[in-house]
Amino acid sequence: MKATPLSNCERRFLLRAIQEKKRLDGRQCYDYRNIRVSFGADRGCCMVELGRTRVLAQVSCELVPPKPSRPTEGVLFFNLELSPMAAPGLEPGRQSELLVSLNRLLERCLRDSKCIETESLCVVAGEKVWQIRLDMHLLNHDGNITDAASIAGIVALCHFRRPDVSVQGEEVTVYTPEERDPVPLSIHHMPICVSFAFFHQGTYLLVDPTEREERVMDGLLVIAMNKHHEICTIQSSGVVMLLPDQILRCTKITAVKVAEITELIQKALENDQKARKEGGKFGFAESIPNQRITAFKMESAAVDTNDVEEQAGEIIAKADPPSEVFANPVLHTQNFTSKHQGFLNSCSFANPVVHTPGTAQIGEGIESSWGDLEESEKEEAVEEEGESEAAAFECEKVETEDTSTLRETKSDEPIVLSDSEEEEVVILEPQELPRKTRTQTSSKQENPSKKAFNKRRRKKRTSR
């Protein structure tokens, strides 16, 4: 999928509107879009919607040996992925600069700020520690991935519960959720990123840029702060040069925004906790509002399974038997030369048919025509009908000199290779089939280059 480029008129329009202090969605310069946090049924799974930007986060844990340089600390692993559904132009597996810079920023925000207590993740020093893995997926790109991902990440970490462990000497017991309640991670503070986009060489500033605004911005300033007004990360990128008082002003704005967002997160976590404790319903299904016309719910529905046996029997009785399958599997008597094997493999065939039980056919190839030689013409005509149409196109280009003996009365019959140049190997057949005469084929074998074959063929005929 190709990304749609931004047209010049759109760019000019956006820049003019920003000069006049207008935004496309009607927000003020310092306004955030609506943030919505919903939780899944599993612990540690949450989805954050920042306007239309949507990020899914999932936390998981496992016991691993610790890093040699840090034997008493747990391991944290963060991964943000831009799903190909988020925007056209996002290819799977392509490590774009955007992805690398986002990942690095989020790592600095969550890991280097020491918001998670890694010492508490140690189980047996030097041998077993918890590895906490945070996977984030961007599902819809409408700008400001950093903020949405940082909110999703910290909410998922707060929501997550790891299994309880107890250590007795050398023995480590990991309890399942049924045995002992899982334990939350110890989180000191919640760093939240706030993004500022600069336009017109730093003259104009917008908080929480949308995707269109991001495309026309000159530079981006990201400040990660917690509610105690501690700056966890600060990063400025792009071609804008900022004055110190601009940055200080941004930090003040950040403090206000972070306080609001943290309050929203706390409320969402509390609501979810309450729903789980009281045995109410939780999960993504509950977060879909009922009033939306685009959403529809159906309660658990019973499926009528009376008379299923009769219906099952009817299905089989009414089903047409596939035309290519032989009623009587026949074992064939010819050997295949490798040359003809090559021919057969080069002809693709829509419905491969295994003629011979006990032999396997790998991949799509024309069906094995061992034994076509031995069949009666009529039987072949019946069988070949189904396969001939499909095989006809591919096999028409097959050389007719080497091919065999199937002389069908139809003119469009494909020339099936079957050949019989080598010595005959007799395999037991369940039914006695009239042997075809070779006379009709000998006329075809006049090609001088195939004299060797012909010689053997004649030998065979004489040996009969």
Next chain:
Amino acid sequence: MAAEVVETEAVDGPCRLRRFSCELGLLSRPDGSAAFLQGDTSVLAGLYGPAEAKISKELPDRAALDVLLRPKVGLPGVLERSREQLLQQTCEAVVLGVLHPRTAISLVLQVLSDAGSLLSCCLNAACMALLDAGLPLSALFCGVTCALQPDGAILLDPTARQEQEARAILTFAIASTDRKVLMVTTKGSCSVQEMQQCLAVAQRAADTIFQFYRDSVRRRYSKS
């Protein structure tokens, strides 16, 4: 539409489908998107297409469809690749690709949560995304999973625990015209008669699912 409190585990009877929910058009960037939830299993599907294809991928006579299935945790592995193939073959069977030659249709599925019957949830989400994008289809399709318990009982739409305890798990993709089977995949061993029975049960369940599709699309386009 008020939602009553109904248990999400299929404990009331063996042949019950779990609570279904569907939201259409929830993502703004993709051409078609759908979130499909079966009990606690949920899958989000986003579809782009028909759009310009890369020269290496374009087909001269029809649209090139490719499917990506992303797990929630970790990198996609062999299981995801095989499911992508199954989904691609099912979708190619119904999408009228000949109406859009030399274009690319890409369907991306994201697993939001996995609590059993994931492949059938993916199939349902894929069909709803195709509907939401307005692609020309020759038929709708739905996915139904049956689990065969060790005693031979058939469970529809099994949860993760029921899948673990089952002897065999069969997933069917059933088309809306005449309830024909588009795709079958099985895990475990079962006899031919049991498979026929599961197929018949799945065809019955498909009626309910197609009615659900119809109702959700009707609700979306209703004027009142």
